[in-house]
Every structure is written in C-alpha cells, then in structure tokens.
Amino acid sequence: MAVDETPRLLLIDSYDSFTFNLAALCHRAIPGCLIHIIKNDLFEFKRLLPLLKFFSAVVVGPGPGSPEVAEDIGVVKHLWNADSENLIPIFGVCLGLQSLGIAFGGRLLRLNVVKHGQISTVHHSGTDLFWGIGTVQAVRYHSLHIQLDESLGCELEKLAWTSDLADNGEVIMGLKHKTRPFWAVQYHPESVCTNGGSDCVLRNFWILAQSWSAKHNRKVLPWNANALASLPPPWPASISASALPVSGPETDCLSTILASVHHLPHFQLPLACELLGAADEHSPFVFLDSAAEPGRFSIIGCINPMSVGITYYMGCPYVFVSSEGQKRQERLPSDIWAWLSDFMCSRKARGNADIPFWGGLVGYMSYEVGVDGLDIPLLPSMGHERYPDINLAFVERTVVFDHETGDVHIQSLRLDDSVWVSETGRLLLKACHSPASTTSLNGTSGTRHKAKPVLSLPQKDRYIAQIEKAKEFLLSGDSYELCLTARARITFPFQPPTEKSSSWTRYKHLRSVNPAPHAAYIRLHPTTFMSSSPERFISYSRPPNTLCQLRPIKGTVRKTAQITREIAEEMLIGSAKEVAENLMIVDLIRHDLHRVVGVDVKVTQFCGVEEYHTVYQLVSSIEGRPKDSSIQSSKTNLGWETLRTSLPPGSMTGAPKKRSVEILQSLEDDDRGIYSGIFGYWCVGGGGDWSVTIRSCFKHEDPCKTDIKSDEVWVLGAGGAITALSDPEAEWDEMNTKLQSVLKAFDV
Numbered sequence: 001m002a003v004d005e006t007p008r009l010l011l012i013d014s015y016d017s018f019t020f021n022l023a024a025l026c027h028r029a030i031p032g033c034l035i036h037i038i039k040n041d042l043f044e045f046k047r048l049l050p051l052l053k054f055f056s057a058v059v060v061g062p063g064p065g066s067p068e069v070a071e072d073i074g075v076v077k078h079l080w081n082a083d084s085e086n087l088i089p090i091f092g093v094c095l096g097l098q099s100l101g102i103a104f105g106g107r108l109l110r111l112n113v114v115k116h117g118q119i120s121t122v123h124h125s126g127t128d129l130f131w132g133i134g135t136v137q138a139v140r141y142h143s144l145h146i147q148l149d150e151s152l153g154c155e156l157e158k159l160a161w162t163s164d165l166a167d168n169g170e171v172i173m174g175l176k177h178k179t180r181p182f183w184a185v186q187y188h189p190e191s192v193c194t195n196g197g198s199d200c201v202l203r204n205f206w207i208l209a210q211s212w213s214a215k216h217n218r219k220v221l222p223w224n225a226n227a228l229a230s231l232p233p234p235w236p237a238s239i240s241a242s243a244l245p246v247s248g249p250e251t252d253c254l255s256t257i258l259a260s261v262h263h264l265p266h267f268q269l270p271l272a273c274e275l276l277g278a279a280d281e282h283s284p285f286v287f288l289d290s291a292a293e294p295g296r297f298s299i300i301g302c303i304n305p306m307s308v309g310i311t312y313y314m315g316c317p318y319v320f321v322s323s324e325g326q327k328r329q330e331r332l333p334s335d336i337w338a339w340l341s342d343f344m345c346s347r348k349a350r351g352n353a354d355i356p357f358w359g360g361l362v363g364y365m366s367y368e369v370g371v372d373g374l375d376i377p378l379l380p381s382m383g384h385e386r387y388p389d390i391n392l393a394f395v396e397r398t399v400v401f402d403h404e405t406g407d408v409h410i411q412s413l414r415l416d417d418s419v420w421v422s423e424t425g426r427l428l429l430k431a432c433h434s435p436a437s438t439t440s441l442n443g444t445s446g447t448r449h450k451a452k453p454v455l456s457l458p459q460k461d462r463y464i465a466q467i468e469k470a471k472e473f474l475l476s477g478d479s480y481e482l483c484l485t486a487r488a489r490i491t492f493p494f495q496p497p498t499e500k501s502s503s504w505t506r507y508k509h510l511r512s513v514n515p516a517p518h519a520a521y522i523r524l525h526p527t528t529f530m531s532s533s534p535e536r537f538i539s540y541s542r543p544p545n546t547l548c549q550l551r552p553i554k555g556t557v558r559k560t561a562q563i564t565r566e567i568a569e570e571m572l573i574g575s576a577k578e579v580a581e582n583l584m585i586v587d588l589i590r591h592d593l594h595r596v597v598g599v600d601v602k603v604t605q606f607c608g609v610e611e612y613h614t615v616y617q618l619v620s621s622i623e624g625r626p627k628d629s630s631i632q633s634s635k636t637n638l639g640w641e642t643l644r645t646s647l648p649p650g651s652m653t654g655a656p657k658k659r660s661v662e663i664l665q666s667l668e669d670d671d672r673g674i675y676s677g678i679f680g681y682w683c684v685g686g687g688g689d690w691s692v693t694i695r696s697c698f699k700h701e702d703p704c705k706t707d708i709k710s711d712e713v714w715v716l717g718a719g720g721a722i723t724a725l726s727d728p729e730a731e732w733d734e735m736n737t738k739l740q741s742v743l744k745a746f747d748v
C-alpha cells in the first residue's frame with residue numbers, strides 16, 4: 001500500500017469561533033499539512049469511521065456547551081472508543097480535552113470562577129506535548145474543567161495544570177492517555193495572546209502522533225477523491241480564485257471615471273450636502289461622513305431619479321430594483337450576495353487610486369442578514385412586509401472630501417457627464433466663498449415638530465434580569481461573551497410632511513453633538529438612517545493585492561471631567577475584564593478572516609485606547625492580505641467574500657458567534673433590524689468600507705404616502721459585552737451612555 005506523504009488533518013469543529021485560528025496554528029506547526037474541517041454533526045460515527053484511514057491525525061476543536069450534551073459534542077465522543085484497528089492520533093482543545101476527560105473516568109465540573117479571555121501561567125511536566133517548552137502563558141475560554149482521581153488507576157495522565165489559588169485551586173491544563181494516542185490541552189493554544197504553548201505544543205503533538213503511528217504500523221491510505229467526495233476541500237488549499245466571487249474584467253480594460261479636483265480646505269460638508277439635495281425630504285440622499293478623526297474621507301452620493309435603488313427583504317426570493325420611477329423584481333440566482341456580485345461585475349470602472357470611492361453601492365444591511373448567514377432561523381416576528389434588510393443605491397455621481405489634504409473630488413461614472421462635473425465644481429466653489437449660517441452647518445435641535453416626543457427607554461429591572469440570564473449562559477459554558485442590547489424609541493405625533501427634511505436637520509445636530517469617524521446620513525425610502533458610529537467593521541482595498549482590515553471595539557469608559565486619558569488607559573488597559581472582552585473578539589475576528597484569506601492574518605493593533613466624543617474605547621485592528629497571487633487576482637472579490645462570511649459583526653454578538661446569537665435572540669425583546677448591522681459602500685473599483693451600525697437611529701416611513709397619518713418613530717439600540725466579570729449596574733450605565741450619545745440629538 002502506498003504511503004501518502006502529505007500530512008492530512010481532520011479538524012472537527014464544534015461550532016466555535018476560533019476554529020480557523022486552530023487550523024492556522026496547525027498549518028504553521030506541521031509543515032505542508034492540509035486540513036479538512038468538518039462540523040461535529042456532519043457525519044454519524046459509522047460514516048466517519050472509514051474516512052479516518054485517510055488522515056494522519058484528528059484535531060478536536062473547542063466549542064460552546066458541554067461534552068456531556070450530545071448536540072454539543074456530536075461525533076467527537078465516539079472517537080475515543082474506536083477499536084485498535086481504527087485508532088488515530090488525536091489532539092483536543094478545551095471542549096476536546098473535556099470530552100477526552102469524561103471518556104476515561106474524569107469528572108466534569110464547573111469552575112467556581114470561569115475564565116474567559118484570561119491569561120494564566122501554565123505549569124507542566126516538560127514531557128510529551130510540553131517537551132522542551134519553557135514558560136507557558138495561556139489564554140483560557142472555559143467554564144468547565146476536568147478532575148482526575150489518579151488513585152483509581154486512571155487511564156489519563158496530567159501533563160499541565162494551572163493554579164487558580166482561591167478561585168478554583170489547581171485546574172488541569174493538559175492531559176494524555178496512557179496507552180492510546182490521545183493528547184489534549186484545556187487552554188487555547190491558537191489564541192493570539194497565548195505564549196510559549198502554541199506552535200511548539202502542536203509540533204510535539206505531531207512528533208508524538210507520527211512516532212505512535214510508526215510504532216503501531218498505522219498507515220494512512222492514499223487520498224481518494226471519490227471516497228472522500230463528501231468531505232469539504234482542505235484548508236487553506238481550498239481558498240483559490242475559483243472559490244471566490246468574480247468581480248469582472250481585468251482592470252486594464254476598464255473605462256476611466258470622470259473627475260475634477262478642487263483644493264477647498266474650508267469646505268463645509270453640511271452646506272455642500274444641502275446644495276446637492278440633502279434637505280429635500282422627497283429625494284434619496286446618502287452621506288458617509290468622517291465627522292471625527294481618524295476618519296479621512298467623507299462621501300456625498302448624488303442620487304437622481306435615474307439612479308438604481310436596490311432593496312431586499314430577508315427570506316424573499318426576489319430583489320427589488322428601482323430606477324426612473326419604476327420598480328421591478330428580479331428572482332435571485334442563489335442568494336442576494338451572488339446577485340449583488342453580478343450587479344457589480346458589469347459596472348467596474350477605474351479612477352484615481354488615492355480616492356477610496358469612485359462610485360458604486362452605498363447603503364445598509366440589517367443584523368438579520370448576518371444572522372441568516374449563520375443558518376439560524378429568523379424570528380417569527382420577521383415578516384417580508386417590514387422594511388428592507390438591504391437598502392442600497394448605486395451612486396454614479398459623488399463628491400468626496402479628503403479631510404487630510406483639503407481636496408474635493410467631484411466624480412462621475414456616467415459617460416458625457418462633464419457638464420455635471422464642472423457645474424458641481426462651480427456650485428461648491430461658490431458656496432465655499434459665501435458665509436454659512438451656524439444653523440445650516442450644525443443643525444439645531446428644533447425641527448418641524450412642535451409637540452414633545454414620547455420617549456420609551458429600556459427598563460432597568462428588565463435589562464439587569466437579562467444580564468443575569470446572560471451570565472448563566474456564561475457560567476454553563478454556552479458562551480464566553482454576549483453582546484446584550486436593548487432598544488429605545490422616540491415617537492413624534494403625526495405632522496403633515498414638509499419639503500424640508502427634518503431628519504437632515506436632526507442629523508446635522510447629531511454630528512455636532514456626537515461627532516464620529518463613521519457618521520452617516522442615509523435617506524433611502526422608506527428608511528432614514530443616521531449614525532454617529534465610532535466603529536469600522538471591515539474595509540478592503542481594491543484588488544489585486546487586497547488588504548482586509550477589521551477594527552473591533554470592545555471595552556468602554558464614559559468620559560467625564562475627572563477621566564483624563566491616563567485614567568482611561570488605566571481603566572481600560574489595566575482592566576483584566578476590558579482586555580479579556582477585546583481579546584475574545586480579536587480571536588473571533590482572526591478566525592473570520594483566516595477562513596477566507598487563509599494563513600496571512602495579523603493583529604496590527606491590540607487594545608489601543610482611542611478617544612471619542614463621549615467615551616474612550618479599546619480598539620484592535622486585524623488585517624489579512626493573502627500572498628497567494630491566485631487569490632489576489634484583480635478578478636476576485638476577496639473583500640466581498642470576507643464581508644459576507646464575517647457577518648454579523650463579532651463585536652455585536654460575542655463568542656462563539658452562532659451560539660451567542662441564538663442566546664441573544666432568546667434574551668432580547670426585539671429583533672435588532674438595522675441596529676447591529678452594517679452600512680458603507682462597495683466601490684466600482686472593487687474596494688469597500690463598512691461600519692458597524694451602533695450609536696445610530698433609524699425610522700421607516702414613506703413621505704409620498706400622505707394618506708397614512710402615521711407617527712414618526714425613531715428606533716435606536718445600545719448595548720455592551722457581558723462577560724462573567726460584568727457588574728450589572730456598570731453594564732446598565734454603559735448601555736445608557738451609548739443611548740444618550742444619540743438621544744442628545746433629539747433633546748429628549
């Protein structure tokens with residue numbers, strides 16, 4: 001029988017959000033290995049068993065829940081009892097270790113004090129997995145642990161442990177089976193903050209596995225594509241251009257957009273927006289506003305009746321496309337993502353490489369679009385007849401202001417649009433030289449509404465009770481962190497609509513009272529959306545050589561007169577709780593990024609303290625830029641694929657993502673809708689930039705339907721990450737601080 005030289009690993013994923021980090025670690029530690037990743041419920045054991053002969057080893061990943069619960073552990077629990085014919089070396093992580101533990105007489109217990117995103121010193125035997133290894137500082141994500149009664153002639157041997165002192169006493173961190181080829185660690189070797197116990201432990205496992213296989217004459221069968229057709233292709237080799245959506249022709253055969261540049265350092269963005277139609281309630285308008293640092297570009301999209309509008313409702317097999325007053329529906333080829341990809345494929349163009357947006361799609365996507373991508377059923381409350389879950393305009397004419405250089409770029413994708421480009425230039429130049437009123441620039445709190453609005457706020461008792469319930473899920477091991485949120489509503493009694501947009505005035509007020517780098521005003525009927533978000537979800541540069549960057553925020557301190565930057569740094573970086581919150585999301589996002597871009601993922605900023613108008617926040621930055629030129633061709637939509645597979649934003653869910661979203665659905669009172677989703681753009685050059693919809697509010701109405709005398713209802717959401725270390729009162733305050741940052745614009 002021929003021996004297959006390529007190390008093949010079967011990585012069994014128990015629906016965790018760190019699985020691709022583990023795959024990346026295996027790839028680093030075991031040269032040339034190919035990793036097939038399956039969910040723990042893909043096969044029954046009798047179907048999996050014959051496939052094991054094609055693998056060199058199995059890696060059992062971490063996951064939510066308990067190894068004693070059949071649905072949580074899936075097929076894994078059977079692996080340990082395979083007969084000697086079918087034995088295969090196995091490396092387990094966390095839930096994997098716990099499953100090994102209970103299979104051979106270990107007791108599964110809850111920790112007194114759970115450890116999520118915290119770093120412990122791991123002591124070890126210096127043998128087996130820990131051979132040649134010095135100090136280990138390891139990240140832990142667990143609520144459960146294994147205890148061995150070694151006096152009973154246990155088949156397992158402890159290899160590593162940590163001393164949690166008064167919290168939990170000694171906790172097992174590494175195990176091996178005395179005769180079978182099974183090894184496992186309780187901590188997370190793949191976490192970005194684990195030091196000393198990652199690559200080298202995996203390398204030791206591989207050496208142990210190979211020598212056990214040699215000693216027991218275990219042969220790996222040559223790869224047989226037919227027999228293995230039911231397995232997914234190996235990672236990272238599966239990431240190839242063919243697996244990515246195609247973005248159209250190569251850049252060198254594209255038309256060049258029309259553009260003019262004016263140096264106007266004192267450009268008044270709100271005034272420019274008004275000259276271009278922002279104040280006209282009846283026309284659609286989009287403005288992506290870098291209203292504070294570190295935002296650099298602000299984008300005004302000039303929409304007119306010929307512009308294409310795209311709306312999509314969750315669960316609907318159609319997408320609605322409107323233009324020139326007509327609306328038609330188109331059946332989706334497979335899903336909305338593929339449709340949008342096709343739509344953009346035929347609209348590629350080329351412009352000034354220094355400007356991130358040349359025209360393209362601008363708008364928002366709801367949280368539920370992302371939830372759907374996790375294969376979680378929508379809540380029954382989600383009907384078609386609500387509001388669009390995806391609402392985008394294809395913007396051909398844009399004004400882009402570069403806050404760094406003071407240059408204004410007027411651009412059009414249309415052929416023969418030089419008249420619009422030059423007239424818009426003239427208009428904006430003129431406006432720059434005429435004094436603007438403060439009201440026009442900043443807005444005022446006063447709008448057309450005379451009557452006082454009714455404000456409905458989250459109830460403290462209810463929110464605290466939800467935090468307590470969330471904590472139960474953290475203690476049981478079902479989640480490591482839950483981003484709990486609540487909604488507020490501001491209702492203005494019906495007033496006859498006016499030409500002059502009151503929401504635009506409101507937005508100007510918001511951007512002056514809570515300036516933010518990812519601010520936005522998006523009026524795409526029936527929805528009006530305004531944001532003062534501090535958080536970028538993802539940006540991806542134009543292909544080829546796309547760089548994907550995600551910038552999760554986790555860790556918040558409210559600004560007050562007493563809180564200086566130094567104090568905020570101490571409160572954030574000096575707090576195990578805040579850093580743990582951030583670390584968990586960094587690890588989750590690394591996983592999301594590794595899945596699409598392969599091995600080339602880096603954390604370029606870890607827990608930087610950034611100052612915003614009302615809060616200090618801990619911000620990390622994770623980047624991926626695959627070196628592989630086949631993925632990096634100018635024809636692939638790497639960024640779009642990363643966006644699709646990374647929703648909903650990890651910072652708005654918690655980890656592990658899928659289980660956490662399910663738990664949050666059961667805890668929160670309403671679906672999130674637009675809140676917690678994303679907004680931003682997809683440029684015709686292939687790049688994109690999408691922000692997280694927080695510190696934002698929205699309303700749905702159609703000003704053309706004057707016969708319906710509906711109230712004007714603005715909805716806003718706010719929340720924060722709940723961890724086992726959360727103090728409910730402090731979480732309640734944090735959520736309110738975030739709500740207030742937007743409520744200020746309503747003077748309620």
Ligand SMILES: C=C(O[C@@H]1C=C(C(=O)O)C=C[C@H]1O)C(=O)O
Pocket residue numbers: 483485535552553554555556617651652694695717718719720721738
């Ligand atoms: C949930 C919100 O914010 C999220 C939660 C944060 C936190 O827990 O520290 C910080 C930024 C956001 O990712 C919100 O603003 O509503």
Ligand SMILES: NC(=O)CC[C@H](N)C(=O)O
Pocket residue numbers: 061062063064065066093094095096141142143144145476477478
């Ligand atoms: N990271 C994990 O695999 C966690 C395992 C288990 N759910 C626990 O909390 O202990």
